[in-house]
Amino acid sequence: MPNPSEVKQKNKSNRLKYIMEFISEKLFLICALISVLSLFLIIGFVFFKGSNPFIADGYSFIDFIFGSDWIPSEDKYGIFPMIVASIYATIGALVIGVPIGLLTAIFLSEIAPKPIAKIISPAVQLLAGIPSVLYGVFGLAIIVPFLQNNLGLVKGQSLIAVILVLAIMMLPTIVTVAETAIRAVPKTYREGSLALGASPIGTIFKVVVPAAKSGIMAAIVLGLGRAIGETMAVILVAGNSLIIPTSITDSVRPLTTNIALEMGYAYGTHQEMLFATGIVLFSFILILNFVLAKISSKGGK
Amino acid sequence: MRKFKDNLLLGLLWFGAFLTVAILLIIVGYIFYKGIGLINLEFIFGDYSPVGGGGIWPMIITTIYTIVISLVIATPIGILAAVYLQEYAKQGRLVRMIRFATESLTGIPSIIYGLFGAVFFVTTLAMGMSIISASLTLTIIVLPVIIRTTEEALKTVPASYREGSLALGSTKLQTLYKVILPSAMPGILSGIILSMGRIIGESAAIFLTAGTVAAMPEGIFSSARTLTVHSYLVTQESGDIELAAAIGIVLIVMILALNFAATFISKKLNKADY
Numbered sequence: 001m002p003n004p005s006e007v008k009q010k011n012k013s014n015r016l017k018y019i020m021e022f023i024s025e026k027l028f029l030i031c032a033l034i035s036v037l038s039l040f041l042i043i044g045f046v047f048f049k050g051s052n053p054f055i056a057d058g059y060s061f062i063d064f065i066f067g068s069d070w071i072p073s074e075d076k077y078g079i080f081p082m083i084v085a086s087i088y089a090t091i092g093a094l095v096i097g098v099p100i101g102l103l104t105a106i107f108l109s110e111i112a113p114k115p116i117a118k119i120i121s122p123a124v125q126l127l128a129g130i131p132s133v134l135y136g137v138f139g140l141a142i143i144v145p146f147l148q149n150n151l152g153l154v155k156g157q158s159l160i161a162v163i164l165v166l167a168i169m170m171l172p173t174i175v176t177v178a179e180t181a182i183r184a185v186p187k188t189y190r191e192g193s194l195a196l197g198a199s200p201i202g203t204i205f206k207v208v209v210p211a212a213k214s215g216i217m218a219a220i221v222l223g224l225g226r227a228i229g230e231t232m233a234v235i236l237v238a239g240n241s242l243i244i245p246t247s248i249t250d251s252v253r254p255l256t257t258n259i260a261l262e263m264g265y266a267y268g269t270h271q272e273m274l275f276a277t278g279i280v281l282f283s284f285i286l287i288l289n290f291v292l293a294k295i296s297s298k299g300g301k
Numbered sequence: 302m303r304k305f306k307d308n309l310l311l312g313l314l315w316f317g318a319f320l321t322v323a324i325l326l327i328i329v330g331y332i333f334y335k336g337i338g339l340i341n342l343e344f345i346f347g348d349y350s351p352v353g354g355g356g357i358w359p360m361i362i363t364t365i366y367t368i369v370i371s372l373v374i375a376t377p378i379g380i381l382a383a384v385y386l387q388e389y390a391k392q393g394r395l396v397r398m399i400r401f402a403t404e405s406l407t408g409i410p411s412i413i414y415g416l417f418g419a420v421f422f423v424t425t426l427a428m429g430m431s432i433i434s435a436s437l438t439l440t441i442i443v444l445p446v447i448i449r450t451t452e453e454a455l456k457t458v459p460a461s462y463r464e465g466s467l468a469l470g471s472t473k474l475q476t477l478y479k480v481i482l483p484s485a486m487p488g489i490l491s492g493i494i495l496s497m498g499r500i501i502g503e504s505a506a507i508f509l510t511a512g513t514v515a516a517m518p519e520g521i522f523s524s525a526r527t528l529t530v531h532s533y534l535v536t537q538e539s540g541d542i543e544l545a546a547a548i549g550i551v552l553i554v555m556i557l558a559l560n561f562a563a564t565f566i567s568k569k570l571n572k573a574d575y
Contacts, residue, residue, distance in 0.1 A: 017472055024474050028385035031378045035448065036402040038441045042409065042417045049420055103317025111314055120322060127325050129556050131502035133529045133536075134549045138328045141335070141542045168328070171321055201307040229410020231505035232533045256412045256505070263419065263509050278416045285408065 046282070050275035053077075057269060064276060070242050072262070072270040079277055081244045085159065085252035086228065086284065088245060092163035093170060093227045098220055100167075101174030102209075105219070108175070109182040110204050121179060128172035132226075136233025139165035144237055153249055157239030160248040165237050166230060170223035177222055181215020182208060221292050228285055231256040255281045329553065336546030344547065349515050357548060359517040363432060363525040367507065368500050370436035370521065371443060376493055378440075379447030380482075386448070387455040388477065406445045414438050415509030423510055430512030430524040438510050439503060443496035450495065454488025455481065487567040494563040498556050504529040528552055 053059040059077065067078020104124075108117045140157075143164050148156030185208050193203040209216070239251025240261060253261075259274050259281075266274055347356025382399075390396045418438030428434045458481050466476040482489075504527075512524035513534060526534065532548040535541045 021472055021474055025385075025389055028381045028389055031381035032385040032390070032399050034378055035382065035406055035444055036399055038444070039402040039405055041421060042406075042413070042441070045417055045420050045425075046413060049416075100317050100320055103314050104321040107314040107318035111311070112318070120318075124321065124325065126557065126560055127329070129498045129502065129560065130329075131504065131529045131532075131549075131552050131556075133504050133533045134332060134545075134552065135328070137532060137536050137542065137545045137549060138331060140536060140540075141546075142327075142331060168324055171324070175321060199303060199307050201310050202303070205310060225408055225410070229412060231410075231412045232508065232529075236533070236536055256410065259412050259416065260505055260508060263416070275416055275420070278413050281410065282413055285410065289408065 046275055046278050049272055050277075050279040053269050053272045053276065059269075064273070065280070068244060070258070072266070072273070075269070077269075077273045077276075079255065079258070079280065081242055082253055082255045082258050082277070083280065083284075084244050085162075085238075086254040086256070086281070088159055088248075089162045089166060089234070089252065089254055090224065090228050090288075092159070092248070093166035094220070094224060096163065097167035097170045097174060097223060097227075101171050101219070101223065102178055102216065104171070104175045105178035105182060105216075106204060106209065109179050110208065121176075124172050125176045128176055130172075132169055132230055132233045134233075135165055135169045136236035139233065139237040147249075151249055155239055155251060157237055157251055158249045159238075159245050159252045161237040161239075162234055162252065162254070163248070165233055166227040169230065169233065170227050173226055174219045174223040177219035178212070178216050181212040181219065184215065185211045217292060221289060224288060224292070225285065228281070228288070229256065231260045235260060255284070332546045332549040332553065334546075335543055336548070336550045339543055339547035340550060345551065348517065351515065357528065357531065357551065359515065360526050360528045360531045360548070361551070363511070363518055364501060364527045364529075366432050366518065366521060366525075367436050367439055367511070367527060368497050370433065371439035371500055372493060372496065374437070375440045375443050375447055375496065379444050379492075380451050380489060382444075383448045383451035383455060384477065384482075387452050388473075388481065403445045403448055406441065407449075411442070411503060411505040412509070414442055415506040418506060418510035429522065430510065431522045432511055432518055432525055433521045435507045435511035435527075436521070438506050439500050442503065442506065443499055446496045446499060447492050450492025451485070451489050454485040454492070457488065458484045487569075491563040491567045494559050494566070498559050501527075501552060501555055501559075502529065503527075504533055508533070 054061045054064070064077055064079060065083070066080050067076065068080045069076045069078050070081070108121055108124075112120065139161060143161050144156035146156070147153060147158060147161055189207050189211055190203055193207040194200065198206065234254055235257045238253060238257055240253040240257055241251035242253055243250060245252050255277055259277055262270070263274055344356050345361070346358050349355045349357065349359050386396060386399060390399075415438070418434055422428050422434035422437050423430055428437075462480050462484060463476055466480040467473070471479065507527050508530050511527065511530070513526055513530060514524040515526055515531070515534075518525040528548055528551060532545045532552070535548075536545040
């Protein structure tokens with residue numbers, strides 16, 4: 001027979017264990033909820049600040065979106081030129097960056113001799129981690145003067161400079177993610193296609209790439225996210241003029257750069273309008289992600 | 302005809318890959334070529350001087366401050382959050398909400414984080430433009446990275462480890478600390494190192510929350526510049542490409558070192574495990 005006091009002791013330590021388990025589980029839950037809390041705080045604060053001029057001060061939201069004058073000193077806040085600039089810059093970067101990135105990813109995963117791929121893949125992966133400011137520095141030092149001299153521009157900082165810098169910047173991201181997706185396509189797909197008499201190249205483009213479609217889409221979305229949100233590199237090469245671009249050689253000011261350039265000294269309504277610019281940028285990203293998700297799910301069927 | 306088309310496509314693939322490699326080599330090559338002339342001990346360890354010729358030591362210290370502070374906060378929260386999601390949570394609405402929030406945080410651009418940090422930490426919590434405001438903003442930026450990598454690492458721990466430990470009578474908590482976390486360590490560490498890279502490369506969010514004071518920070522409540530912000534400002538304000546490139550070299554070397562460390566750690570610890 002065990003000593004009664006010993007049993008009591010054991011129960012006590014067991015109870016302590018249960019309490020510890022309970023507390024730690026709740027602690028872990030709280031940690032997990034911090035990301036939810038952060039998201040709510042970010043959306044809440046940015047939307048609260050950004051919607052204030054339209055709700056409390058009676059500014060027209062339509063004028064804000066479609067107005068073409070941004071003159072804070074005269075109380076004029078129209079961001080249409082910036083919206084257009086952001087859309088052009090993003091589409092342009094996609095048009096150049098996606099094909100080159102995908103060709104590289106296909107090359108590395110399907111064509112390249114193993115030793116070559118083993119050197120290039122990690123190198124490209126590493127380049128995805130290089131601070132984006134450096135792409136801007138490079139753009140200002142090389143791309144801008146190049147455009148200025150070869151296109152005969154007064155100022156090399158232009159929409160096309162932004163497009164080129166963003167396209168280069170998204171390359172490593174697109175290549176890395178797409179390459180992983182293509183490598184994940186089962187070998188049997190390739191074998192089946194080859195056995196049916198398709199050429200190796202035909203197999204790559206008609207079987208392997210379509211099979212990796214969702215991963216490739218993810219690569220594009222990630223590259224896109226990097227391009228739209230990029231700020232500091234873009235300021236350096238955009239020129240930042242407040243005009244609606246009519247040609248790719250015009251100097252532009254995308255949404256992100258507007259925020260970063262003026263946040264330092266803005267106050268009152270002007271500052272709130274910068275938050276409103278942030279909301280537009282935010283919505284822009286949500287819509288693009290949504291559209292791309294739709295495209296890829298349709299393609300999957 | 303088919304042969305011709307195939308050769309054309311093959312040529313395109315070679316061309317695309319060649320272009321990518323060439324562009325990226327040119328960028329890195331250019332930055333090293335332009336900046337290497339400035340790199341010496343005085344440049345790295347010297348104090349900043351506004352008239353030029355000074356070093357970047359204050360910016361290196363500021364960068365280290367932001368890395369340390371944000372990771373000290375984000376690492377425990379991120380790891381425990383991942384533990385909850387992987388080991389404790391029952392699939393359901395709550396978990397879906399947490400996952401959704403974490404994924405959404407990954408997609409928010411840095412400038413929006415900057416806006417949030419500027420209104421929340423700088424103004425509302427009255428921390429001012431300071432290293433601490435920037436670090437707290439960065440904490441939220443890297444939190445999803447740490448959660449995701451830790452989750453992936455926890456997934457690779459075989460279920461038999463957990464079962465074995467529980468069968469021997471250990472509690473869930475003991476199993477977690479003595480069995481699961483140690484086996485997931487390499488993955489978790491690589492995640493932390495990746496977050497360091499992310500913090501080093503960040504610029505827009507820091508620009509709006511830490512300000513641009515170019516001096517040795519007196520403490521975590523003073524405004525200061527990180528390396529990336531400094532590299533941006535010298536380019537934007539004085540067009541000093543050489544200096545920006547020299548800072549670029551320091552940044553690239555840091556990122557390289559971190560990546561090697563991550564690869565090394567995960568290889569070494571993986572070997573020790575099996």
